[in-house]
Amino acid sequence: MKTSRIEAAWGGQAECQGCSIRDLALFADLQASDFNLIHLPIDELSLDPGQAVYHAEDEGHAVFTLRSGLIKLVQYLPDGSQRIVRLLRPGDTLGLEILVGQTYEHSALVLRPALLCRIPQDVVNRLSVETPRLHSQLMKRWHQSVRQADEWLTELSTGNAKARVARLLLTLASTGQQLAGRDSTGRDAVPYCRPTRLEDSEAYCDLFSREDVGAMLGVTTETASRTIAEFRRQGVLTDVQLNRYRCDIPALRRIAGDI
Amino acid sequence: MKTSRIEAAWGGQAECQGCSIRDLALFADLQASDFNLIHLPIDELSLDPGQAVYHAEDEGHAVFTLRSGLIKLVQYLPDGSQRIVRLLRPGDTLGLEILVGQTYEHSALVLRPALLCRIPQDVVNRLSVETPRLHSQLMKRWHQSVRQADEWLTELSTGNAKARVARLLLTLASTGQQLAGRDSTGRDAVPYCRPTRLEDSEAYCDLFSREDVGAMLGVTTETASRTIAEFRRQGVLTDVQLNRYRCDIPALRRIAGDI
DNA sequence: CGTAACATTGACGTCATTCAAGCGGTGTGG
């Protein structure tokens, strides 16, 4: 894990204000004067696949903004098996729950090389009482979490395995995943996969390990593998590179039951 | 639907402050002075099972606090089938999403006779900028929604049908459902089912229609029916009255896989 | 080159869905 301090932000100005994804992030609505209220360092961290941002039950004193990469939120069941409850993409906020409780409620594990900003809880609290512009962003973030949780339930945990995999592919394709790369500030930049418009009849989409696909959909690894393999044989998915496919959107729609 | 206006609350004082469930509700932390900021009427409404508080996609300008009864939040799938994504109990808040968007995102349908307070969006907004005490409650409410959504996914949408039904019964029993009755302000009051402590080896629990049970767990009505019927034959559930059962908690735990 | 980790596939058993029928209660109209 590499950590670098954004000194400028600590000073109160710059970096955060000039951040290339600020319009996506928690601080989107902040004004110049608001940044003077930041009195603690905002660290930037870079994590590789498999590493954890935090673990469930950990005591935490920071929320995170994901700048680039992909992260899974995992919840463990009493029997030890795991269920992925959400995916986080650039602009998303992690760990909001510590603003209400003390501990993180999921494990946040990196799926694709991730760059994050660590925002101390005190910074959020301070801004929270000083400026209403953060409130509205906080509300939006919470709202987004609830919406994603509900969608996850109705779209990815309902119906048969084929329909679930198809819906997963559709959501992955339509949200426009990042191709690879590290961040979007310029350095190491790699072109984004342009967000697929739903009108397109084909799109590209990166998949994860079959185990993760299973844990997202509430099916076994084998079922996930079988279903994806069948899609490939049927030509609904075409290999582009390892775990990257071209998707036949209309076919997926049909399978997903969206008619 | 019966509606009565709480004039006193409109005046800014009384009713809300003296509300018997205020410590549970959105206004829990408000202080006397804060109530002066309420410049719009807070209506109280009483709904019967089957009626809707609001429908998905409706434009909305109010949030609701549930005073008594039970409400389901339903999301419809493209194919017309429905999935219940959350249950709301006394003290819970409905419709928070209109503070961020314009429309409600679920249909809120009454399962057991319900009494609600309708809080105009403007009241929340006004209080929101004036007092931080509402913020923290709003955050708690959002947090609660996310938590329940995540639990719903990991506990009620994972594992086989027997385990799911068992977990549903456990959550219903441990949250202490209301027996019947209309509200908790005195009139028509009926004793609550004392919240079951997890140490108890048996508890009582009210169930809903098999169709609803199925829609909560992501299984068919028949599977829900068969599973419940089997639990009754095995003595895990014992009839007390129509759709009210005594539960053998340790047995349910075993079936749920909590070991 | 060998090993480990992951993906695929097969065979089999179990479980859930589907379609259909029967049962019991409730409400309505004759």
Add this chain to the structure above:
DNA sequence: CCACACCGCTTGAATGACGTCAATGTTACG
């Protein structure tokens, strides 16, 4: 008051889907 229709719950039988266990193939990496 009875007959009938209706609705929700239960149950059965057949089918299909998914989970399980195990073997094989594939890729990546030391």
